[in-house]
Amino acid sequence: MGLDVMQETDFIAARVTEIIAEQAMMEPSDITDDSRLADLGIDSLGLVECIFGIEEAFGISVPFNANTPEQPGFDISSVGAIIAEVEKLVARQAA
Amino acid sequence: MRRVVITGAGTLNPLGADVRSTFSAMQQGQCAIGPLTCRDVERLHIKIGAEIRGFAPEQHFARNALSLLDRFTQIALVSARQAMAQSGLVIDEALALRAGVILGTAGGGNTTVDDNYRAVYADGKDRVHPFVVPRLMHNAAASHVSMEFGLKGPGYTVSTACASANHAMGQAFHMVRGGGADVMLTGGSEAMLCFGGIKAWEGLRVMSRDTCRPFSRDRSGMVQGEGGAVFVFEDYEHARARGAEILAEVVGFGxxxxxxxxxxxxxxxxxxxxxxxxxxxxxxxxxxxxxxxxxxxxxxxxxxxxxxxxxxxxxxxxxxxxxxxxxxxxxxxxxxxxxxxxxxxxxxxxxxxxxxxxxxxxxxxxxxxxxxxxxxxxxxxxxxxxxxxxxxxxxxxxxxxxx
Incomplete structure (x- = not known):
């Protein structure tokens, strides 16, 4: 059971990183949890496309409104923060 | 009133991917009408059209840019690049404010509409790509042309069905002649050879099932194509002052x-x-x-x-x-x-x-x-x-x- 959760968590992190890397037109290996989207050259439109990619990949609905990007509903301050948010949403959906 | 001349031309259409190859095809009387290749073509009664063949968008646009570009915008941008290159114009800060774009289209991002209606209606999806609106809007092509070349003067889209591009070019002619701009990129583009686009035209019962034979006694209707062209319309004195090659003069519009x-x-x-x-x-x-x-x-x-x-x-x-x-x-x-x-x-x-x-x-x-x-x-x-x-x-x- 513990192993399954571990594998799922790794999978989410890898997939989210892939989606962000594709948007930034970089290799996933060049992206770390500390990376900030703006530093990766991802603008507001790119962010919306990332959110769409994440929703499609995990079959979840991300509570993101481009009018209020600072909202607490979905932390986008770094790649690691986004991964943590996606993990929470996937877990909530599975529950 | 000022005189208006054409100093650049570009095109992507079923006869050719530039002006030179289009002229050559026209001189040989080539017909680009052939079998349609769109999705679900077997459900269409009209199975012919003039498609642009061999166009690889990824050779012209970065992958992340492409997600914002419907095919009708891609056609306009490729054409505009050729026209600007031929004109030799350099859009500096001063000229940017005196340069604009007016393009025609009847269906705008019709393929984007078709793809996404299919996704939500036929495939039952509850989510569409975030750029559906900026792709499908009729002014997308004009906006992208303004962005690519930094044209900061008048910019808009004209939509009058089969006359859209002529109305657009007429407006551009007036704009330069009347002094509202020194340079206008103008023309039009269309890309609606998708299932929904053709299905809609089928309904009118004016489409030919064999080929397009204008003025021939045995003519059997119209055949849809996709493509477009963009021209640089320029104030004659402006063009002459910079020694530009003048392709023709626009002298009248009605x-x-x-x-x-x-x-x-x-x-x-x-x-x-x-x-x-x-x-x-x-x-x-x-x-x-x-x-x-x-x-x-x-x-x-x-x-x-x-x-x-x-x-x-x-x-x-x-x-x-x-x-x-x-x-x-x-x-x-x-x-x-x-x-x-x-x-x-x-x-x-x-x-x-x-x-x-x-x-x-x-x-x-x-x-x-x-x-x-x-x-x-x-x-x-x-x-x-x-x-x-x-x-x-x-x-x-x-x-x-x-x-």
Whole structure:
């Protein structure tokens, strides 16, 4: 059971990183949890496309409104923060 | 009033991926109509069209840029790049404020609409890509052209069905002539050879199932195409001052509305548009050396257009060559008159009149010299290009050989 959760968590992190890397037109290996989207050259439109990619990949609905990007509903301050948010949403959906 | 000249031309259409190859195909009377390849083509009754073949968008645009570009915008951008390159214009800070863009399209991002309606209606998806709106909006092409070249003056889109590009170019002509801008990129593009786009046209029962034969007695209707062209319209003195090569002069534009039927063509509206264009150009009808007809290949249009030409031209209607290049590139709806203006440019610059392809037999109800099947060498000083849209909105441009 513990192993399954571990594998799922790794999978989410890898997939989210892939989606962000594709948007930034970089290799996933060049992206770390500390990376900030703006530093990766991802603008507001790119962010919306990332959110769409994440929703499609995990079959979840991300509570993101481009009018209020600072909202607490979905932390986008770094790649690691986004991964943590996606993990929470996937877990909530599975529950 | 200022004089307006064309200093650049670019195109992506079923006959060619640039002006040179399009001229060559027109001179050989090539017909680009063939089997359609869109998704679900087996569910269409009309299975032919003039598609752009061999166009690889990823060779022209970065992957992340492409997600914002419907096919009609891609066509406009590729055409605009060619036109700007030919013009040799450098858009500096001062010129940016005096340069703009007016493009025509009838369906805008029709393929994007089709794809995403399919996703939500047919495939039951509850989510669409975030860029659906910026892709499908009719002004997407004009906006992307303004962004790519930094054109900060007037910019907008004209949508008048089959006359969109002529109305757009007429507006650009007025804009430069009236001093509202020194340089305008103008023309039009269309890309609706998708299932929904063709299905809608099928409904009207005006489409041919074999090919497009304008003015031929056995004509069987129109054939849709996709593509477009973009031109650089420039103030003559501005072009001359920088030593630009002038491709032709735009000398007249005329518009009219039938105010009659939403689809049936009328004789009076086209007559008034042609007369207005010639009056604007201060040219007598017998000065016209070539007419690029609207010539859709439907029973109604071709007969009505011939009658209108006879009323405008009088006896000269029997002498002046009149061809429909839609027989070769299909009806590119909102972009078609931009590609047809290339036919006029070829006649003026190279002395070769493009033919009406697929022509089988003369129609006594028409009786014009339609330059059947083979291009013709001729000295052309003045060319007129007709566009008569569904909805009865007519737009006619007159070009003259470069001064």
């Amino acid at each position: 518009m009219s509305s039938d105010a009659g039927d939403i689809v049936m063509p009328d004789r009076d509206g086209p007559v008034r548009a042609m007369r207005a264009a010639l009056a604007d150009a201060a040219l007598a009808p017998n000065r016209v050396d070539y007419v690029n007809a609207h010539g859709t290949g439907t029973a109604a249009n071709d007969r009505t257009e011939a009658e209108a030409l006879r009323i405008v031209m009088g006896a000269h209607a029997d002498a002046v060559p009149v061809s429909s290049t839609k027989s070769m590139h299909g009806h590119m709806i909102g972009g078609t008159s931009a590609v047809e203006l290339l036919g006029c440019l070829m006649a003026l610059r190279e002395g070769v009149i493009p033919p009406t392809a697929n022509f089988n037999e003369p129609d006594p109800e028409i009786g014009l010299d339609v330059v059947p099947n083979s291009a013709r060498e001729a000295s052309v000083d003045v060319a007129m290009s007709n566009a008569f849209a569904f909805g009865g909105l007519n737009a006619v441009l007159v070009l003259r050989r470069a001064p």
